[in-house]
Every structure is written in structure tokens, then in C-alpha cells.
Amino acid sequence: ASVVPVQYRQTDWKPSGFTDAKDKKRAHFILDDPRHESVTYDLCVTAMKFFEEKGFEVELRDLIANKFNPLITTREEFYHAKDGFGKTPADVLTEQAYVKKADHIIFVQPNWQDTDPMFTKGYKLRVFSKGFSYDGPKGRVGLLPGKTFYTIMNAGWLGMGQGMSGDSLNKNPQEWETWMFAMRVVDDDAAVGKDMKNLGRFVNDRTPSNLDPNYGEKIEALRAVLRKHLARDFNL
Secondary structure, eight states, X not given: OOBOOGGGOOTTOOOOOOOOXXXXXXXXXXXXXXXXXXXXXXXXXXXHHHHHHTTOEEEEEETTTTTOOOOOOSHHHHHHHHHOOSOOOHHHHHHHHHHHHOSEEEEEEEOBTTBOOHHHHHHHHHHSOBTTTEEETTEXXXXXXXXXXXXXXXXXXXXXXXXXXXXXXXSSHHHHHHHHHHHHHHHHHHHHTTTOEEEEEEEEOOOOOXXXXXXXXXHHHHHHHHHHHHHHHTTO
């Protein structure tokens, strides 16, 4: 697993959070990784710093640290998430309040068996429920217009690229493009039905070796690549 050596970690930095200011843009980060020493967490911190430096308010919801419940275990929870029936659970209301405030919703996760980790999947199903994110009183319609959807993902092997489609670094371009196409389909489906805009992904498949003697230089280079892609993908 990709672990940042102690001397290069950014674990002491925390975002300022959302306020009620009327004139601020907001980036909402949803983290699914229990390891704050991981490269995934380092990418999350790098991205949060980037948005704060650009003048955004930044909120972090660390799903595992916050003990978010990703499971749907009762009929009532199932019908609420799927069909919008019944009372919204209190923990879901808390998360929905952050989503309502946000302009950009950014999921941060490791790649594990090429699908969303459990907490991310549960968050998407429970929080982006029918009646909150899609299908209102006027019928089938997205209810989160103007918001964007983005994913930052640290990977082990998807073709040795950094970014999204077109960013293969010419290592294994056919394999990279195959994976990026599949992820784009999933992300478009998640965003478009809610009237959100999918801005794509930053997928990192070029992590320094844990014992690399030049780790400090290489992790700084990776952070710089992420900032460059965020500026491009968010037009900042």
C-alpha cells in the first residue's frame, strides 16, 4: 500500500470549513480512506490547500473518521434512498446540508477492485437520495443544478498515467484509455441525472515507491501535477 514517509506527511493541515458567507465558492471533499498516512490522504490535503489558496471555502467530510454509516439495512432506509419515501435519517440530513452549500463535490478514494469503496458507495446511495438529488414535484428532473462532480483516486495499476482520458503519459495508452472510458461512463451517470456537471477524475497511477531515496522530490512532483490538473479541470 502507498504510504507517505513521516517526514513528508501533511496530516497536521486542516481545512477552514464552510461558513454562511454569501460571496464564497465552496469545495466539499468526501474522503474514504482510514489511513491518514496514505498517498490518497496526501492528494486530498494537496487539493484542499489548492482550493483554499484560490479563495474557496473548503469542507472535509472524513467518512470513516466520522463513523458515517454506509449501510442500508432496513426496508425504510431502502425506500427512502431509492424512492424518497419517509423521513430523512438524521445523519443523511447532516451530509445533505453540506452538499447543498457546495459548488464542487469532490470524492477522494483509493482504487480498490476498480469500483467505489464501501463508504463512498453508501454515501452516494444514502445522501444523494431520490427527492434530494433527483425527481422533484415536477417529475424526473435533477435537483442539484450548477454543482460539479469530481473524483481524486490513487491507483495501483490502470496503465501508468496521471489524470483522465488523454493523460496516459504514453506508458500503456490503450489500457489507460479503456479504464478512463469506463470510469467516465460511471461518473457521467452519477452526475447527469442530478443535473450536475461531471468534471472527470484525477487518477494517479504513478506513485513513488515507499522506500525511494528521492521520495521527497517525487511526492512534491506528484502534488504539482495534481494542482496543474485541478487548475485545468476546474478552469481556475
